[in-house]
Amino acid sequence: MPFSTQPSASGEQYVLTASLDNARHLSSLLRAVHFQDHATCFATANGIRVTVEDAKCIQANAFIQAEIFQEFSVQEESVTFRINLSVLLDCLTIFGTSSLPGTSTALRMCYRGYGYPLMLFLEEGGVVTVCKINTQEPDELLDFDFCSTKVVNKIILQSEGLREAFAELDMTSEVLQITMSPDKPYFRLSTFGNAGSAHLDYPRDSDLMEAFHCNQTQTNRYKISLLKPSTKALALSCKVSIRTDAQGFLSLQYMIRNEDGQICFVEYYCCPDEDITEAEL
Amino acid sequence: MKCVIAGAHLRGVVKTYNLTFQECDPLQAVFAKHMCPNILKVHSRLLADIMIHFPTSQEEVTLSVTPMKVCFKSYTEEDTDFSKTMLTEIQLNPDEFDYFQVGVDSEVTFCLKELRGLLAFSEATSAPVSIHFDVSGKPIAFSIEDMVLEASFILATLSDIEKETASQQPPCFSQRQESSKTCMGKSEKTSLDKDSNTAAVASKKPQWNGNALITESAKPTSPLAEREIKSIPRVTKKDRTGTEGTATTAAEDHATPEGEAAASRYQEFHSLFFGAVSCKEQAASSHISHSLATASDTEEDFGNVQSSQVL
Numbered sequence: 001m002p003f004s005t006q007p008s009a010s011g012e013q014y015v016l017t018a019s020l021d022n023a024r025h026l027s028s029l030l031r032a033v034h035f036q037d038h039a040t041c042f043a044t045a046n047g048i049r050v051t052v053e054d055a056k057c058i059q060a061n062a063f064i065q066a067e068i069f070q071e072f073s074v075q076e077e078s079v080t081f082r083i084n085l086s087v088l089l090d091c092l093t094i095f096g097t098s099s100l101p102g103t104s105t106a107l108r109m110c111y112r113g114y115g116y117p118l119m120l121f122l123e124e125g126g127v128v129t130v131c132k133i134n135t136q137e138p139d140e141l142l143d144f145d146f147c148s149t150k151v152v153n154k155i156i157l158q159s160e161g162l163r164e165a166f167a168e169l170d171m172t173s174e175v176l177q178i179t180m181s182p183d184k185p186y187f188r189l190s191t192f193g194n195a196g197s198a199h200l201d202y203p204r205d206s207d208l209m210e211a212f213h214c215n216q217t218q219t220n221r222y223k224i225s226l227l228k229p230s231t232k233a234l235a236l237s238c239k240v241s242i243r244t245d246a247q248g249f250l251s252l253q254y255m256i257r258n259e260d261g262q263i264c265f266v267e268y269y270c271c272p273d274e275d276i277t278e279a280e281l
Numbered sequence: 282m283k284c285v286i287a288g289a290h291l292r293g294v295v296k297t298y299n300l301t302f303q304e305c306d307p308l309q310a311v312f313a314k315h316m317c318p319n320i321l322k323v324h325s326r327l328l329a330d331i332m333i334h335f336p337t338s339q340e341e342v343t344l345s346v347t348p349m350k351v352c353f354k355s356y357t358e359e360d361t362d363f364s365k366t367m368l369t370e371i372q373l374n375p376d377e378f379d380y381f382q383v384g385v386d387s388e389v390t391f392c393l394k395e396l397r398g399l400l401a402f403s404e405a406t407s408a409p410v411s412i413h414f415d416v417s418g419k420p421i422a423f424s425i426e427d428m429v430l431e432a433s434f435i436l437a438t439l440s441d442i443e444k445e446t447a448s449q450q451p452p453c454f455s456q457r458q459e460s461s462k463t464c465m466g467k468s469e470k471t472s473l474d475k476d477s478n479t480a481a482v483a484s485k486k487p488q489w490n491g492n493a494l495i496t497e498s499a500k501p502t503s504p505l506a507e508r509e510i511k512s513i514p515r516v517t518k519k520d521r522t523g524t525e526g527t528a529t530t531a532a533e534d535h536a537t538p539e540g541e542a543a544a545s546r547y548q549e550f551h552s553l554f555f556g557a558v559s560c561k562e563q564a565a566s567s568h569i570s571h572s573l574a575t576a577s578d579t580e581e582d583f584g585n586v587q588s589s590q591v592l
Contacts, residue, residue: 196300
């Protein structure tokens with residue numbers, strides 16, 4: 001592969017260099033958070049975090065840790081830039097999205113630093129594509145301040161139990177109401193649409209339930225349009241953790257296993273819908 | 282009104298639906314299927330495969346039968362510019378049908394859009410579709426019978442008399458007891474006799490006789506055509522408001538200049554349509570109730586309407 005012999009032009013150092021044998025390991029994760037055109041990339045020695053936000057209410061993060069890459073080097077403490085995620089995904093999938101067995105797109109990513117574009121070298125079957133994507137000033141990101149001490153209720157479910165539910169969500173409902181309780185109904189997803197309401201109850205002893213730690217009965221509503229994109233992450237994942245804090249902020253963490261069996265994480269944070277303080281069960 | 286459906290899901294997950302619904306007055310259609318000379322029975326798949334060839338914009342379709350063949354073709358009006366229209370015609374052999382009976386050669390034209398709804402519904406069941414019909418002007422019935430349900434879709438057909446843009450016979454509606462809920466989906470029909478000097482359209486409401494809806498046929502003012510129009514307000518997702526709530530008929534004694542029939546030759550069909558009832562239809566249905574209520578107040582002449590009990 002020509003990349004390893006790629007000379008750095010006139011001794012310039014890249015602050016971020018990453019190589020990946022299979023670009024799909026990156027592109028599939030980025031697709032799981034692709035609900036806005038722009039994303040903020042944050043790279044440290046531990047890996048890359050890509051953040052997408054909307055309406056100051058929802059934030060999605062995709063974590064690709066350094067171990068996933070064949071080569072990963074960050075020369076500064078941290079490297080941050082804003083980039084057009086749609087363009088980045090188009091480039092990563094420039095050889096097509098269908099995966100033929102045995103073929104994969106190799107990727108090398110280089111970034112010289114503030115003001116420079118992100119360079120992508122993609123190769124498949126001897127064909128090389130070079131992409132240069134302009135970077136922008138990073139945005140101020142929301143801090144949901146979700147640490148384990150603030151978590152009131154926590155459930156870990158196998159994703160297959162939720163996949164159908166999320167795919168079939170009644171989109172005529174404005175909100176998705178989530179009830180978590182140490183008593184019945186334990187874990188309930190509700191929608192209130194044009195034809196009526198629908199409730200999906202998960203019993204605590206279901207074998208879909210990997211962990212159930214609910215201390216308090218909480219019912220919160222979230223704008224369904226904000227949460228709908230999380231269905232993509234759910235589709236890729238094998239497990240999902242659902243947590244709420246005292247103010248009703250929601251944290252969804254998806255454990256995703258890639259083609260090589262490596263684990264990556266995607267998380268969604270969402271603010272509760274403030275119009276409703278008392279929710280109906 | 283709430284209807285609760287609860288189902289046990291896989292792994293102990295329970296899904297509960299609280300659906301709102303409304304009661305509607307059941308209607309009795311007056312239509313004798315067993316008196317129809319022509320009966321065809323065909324698998325819904327075949328019917329769907331036939332209809333797929335017609336463009337989605339095609340509103341009406343003509344079914345023409347003789348003992349030797351069956352033909353589905355696009356319906357064209359006389360003023361159709363043939364150089365700009367695409368016409369589709371599909372010919373079938375009698376042996377393509379599970380049951381084939383043609384007592385009288387006939388050519389009936391009905392609304393394809395309504396039929397598509399039926400076909401979508403019938404795909405869910407694998408039961409064959411029976412088609413009962415007579416000559417043009419008489420209703421055509423599409424029925425599906427399954428172990429758990431019976432559905433009957435009765436559509437009006439164009440009455441093609443002397444190539445006039447004619448009226449249609451009142452479709453009588455039936456509601457089978459054991460069947461699924463049926464909602465009346467009827468569209469209005471107005472027709473215009475182009476030869477007549479005065480457009481003969483007047484507002485008229487269907488007459489109620491207990492549960493049966495009997496529509497009058499208008500005595501034609503012009504000696505040429507027999508014109509019958511009846512319309513019943515439509516219950517569909519798309520709100521039909523205003524004048525469409527009232528029935529319109531051809532003039533009998535009162536020939537009034539065309540009002541809402543400004544669409545001139547626009548002909549619509551009555552149909553009984555299996556549809557979902559949603560809260561949004563509240564406006565439409567209450568509108569219907571209103572006009573149905575007013576209908577009984579009017580006293581009009583009875584025309585020669587065929588009415589026999591539905592099977």
